Amino acid sequence: MDPVPLHGTRTAAELADSVGATVSPEGMGGQRALELFDTILSRACISVDHPRNLSFIPAAPTPAAVLFDLALGASSVYGGSWLEGAGAVYAENQALRWLADLAGFPPAAGGVFVQGGTLGNLSALVTARATAAARLAAGGQARPDRWRVVCGAEAHSSVAQAAAVMDVDVIVVPPDAGGRLTGDALARVLAEAHGVCAVVATAGTTQFGAIDDLPGIARVARDRDIWMHVDGAYGLAALAAPSAHGLFDGISAADSFIVDPHKWLFAPFDACALIYREPALAKAAHTQRAGYLEVLATPEGWNPTDYAVHLSRRARGLPFWFSLAAHGTRAYGQAIETTLAVAAAAAEAIRGHGQLELVREPSLSVVVFRRLGWQARDYHAWSERLLKENIAFVPPTVHDGETVARFAIVSPRTTPDDIAAILATMT
Numbered sequence: 001m002d003p004v005p006l007h008g009t010r011t012a013a014e015l016a017d018s019v020g021a022t023v024s025p026e027g028m029g030g031q032r033a034l035e036l037f038d039t040i041l042s043r044a045c046i047s048v049d050h051p052r053n054l055s056f057i058p059a060a061p062t063p064a065a066v067l068f069d070l071a072l073g074a075s076s077v078y079g080g081s082w083l084e085g086a087g088a089v090y091a092e093n094q095a096l097r098w099l100a101d102l103a104g105f106p107p108a109a110g111g112v113f114v115q116g117g118t119l120g121n122l123s124a125l126v127t128a129r130a131t132a133a134a135r136l137a138a139g140g141q142a143r144p145d146r147w148r149v150v151c152g153a154e155a156h157s158s159v160a161q162a163a164a165v166m167d168v169d170v171i172v173v174p175p176d177a178g179g180r181l182t183g184d185a186l187a188r189v190l191a192e193a194h195g196v197c198a199v200v201a202t203a204g205t206t207q208f209g210a211i212d213d214l215p216g217i218a219r220v221a222r223d224r225d226i227w228m229h230v231d232g233a234y235g236l237a238a239l240a241a242p243s244a245h246g247l248f249d250g251i252s253a254a255d256s257f258i259v260d261p262h263k264w265l266f267a268p269f270d271a272c273a274l275i276y277r278e279p280a281l282a283k284a285a286h287t288q289r290a291g292y293l294e295v296l297a298t299p300e301g302w303n304p305t306d307y308a309v310h311l312s313r314r315a316r317g318l319p320f321w322f323s324l325a326a327h328g329t330r331a332y333g334q335a336i337e338t339t340l341a342v343a344a345a346a347a348e349a350i351r352g353h354g355q356l357e358l359v360r361e362p363s364l365s366v367v368v369f370r371r372l373g374w375q376a377r378d379y380h381a382w383s384e385r386l387l388k389e390n391i392a393f394v395p396p397t398v399h400d401g402e403t404v405a406r407f408a409i410v411s412p413r414t415t416p417d418d419i420a421a422i423l424a425t426m427t
């Protein structure tokens, strides 16, 4: 659809009124179910790829990726093992290889596309802990009473969730003035901490797009033999943009990283690329064993199943691969440069506006700002009006207890005019 309709949300009561019950013993027939989806249900879903959807981290899949997702869904391809899905896995691995090369990872690096960044972070941290435990066991040392994971104050909420699932403690390191985790602050915390199996650096925080001190963190982690995982679910896409590549210096020393093609790499939901420097360590941590799986455990071939917390999987990296193969990597770099330029223009417009103020200087494509004089309820009323009037979807966020406005720009179709039109409503 061009233009994409923004649509809006509805309450459960409204949907119950207009749709009612759909699942019955007799079935309603495909025509009727499709009609309900087309005319009511799909219109009660906000389009994530609308150029004025600047919420959370939206998405902007290419038509090529979306069409290939349709083809993949209709193809009955199984993506869990090399035996069953060799062709699909081969192609997925080439897309992973492009990302590994952008990060400066060695030829032996590799990984898997998982459902999302949350599962990617969990899988990487499980590998980190298993690796630390194996190292202690090899040295005849006992495991610590509690394992610990260290991260910055603005790390994504999924790091805490992963730690809860693993029943490990999280040590949050005090940030620098830009909200970043630095090597020096990490070293101070590690001097007192025991049982640390991993440090999570964030390359592009969700709230601000801030990038932790990757070189400093890498140095400290290497000195202490601690696994360094880089959460770049949103931000690491910008490795593909020549103007931003240098912001991620230090990533090549990480043990693992994630980046979500469904965020800023123009693929549909749901795909997170999880890449390990030494995939054998992940395989040791994650491979499921059973008689019925033994036939898959051959030394030849690559079983995506073995590198994360999952077994059956769709070849969810293929829509991203197809679009990347079709358009070429240069187009990806250019599309990301476009969004970075629009974010810079948005920041400039805010700086030049008498009633608006940047909360922080943006580093990637997230712009957080306040409207002088507004309270939380003003932001909420403004945001609700924009959605209701089909102008934009820009929900406010909360920083340090203050409600503020936030743009996350990932679509190359978002223009400075879109930004100007939204800012003009903040009177």
Ligand SMILES: *Cc1c(COP(=O)(O)O)cnc(C)c1O
Pocket: 057, 115, 116, 117, 118, 119, 156, 158, 202, 204, 205, 206, 231, 232, 233, 234, 260, 272
């Ligand atoms: C979005 C995000 C995640 C979680 O990714 P999902 O795909 O939503 O599970 C993790 N880390 C960061 C920095 C993110 O922005």
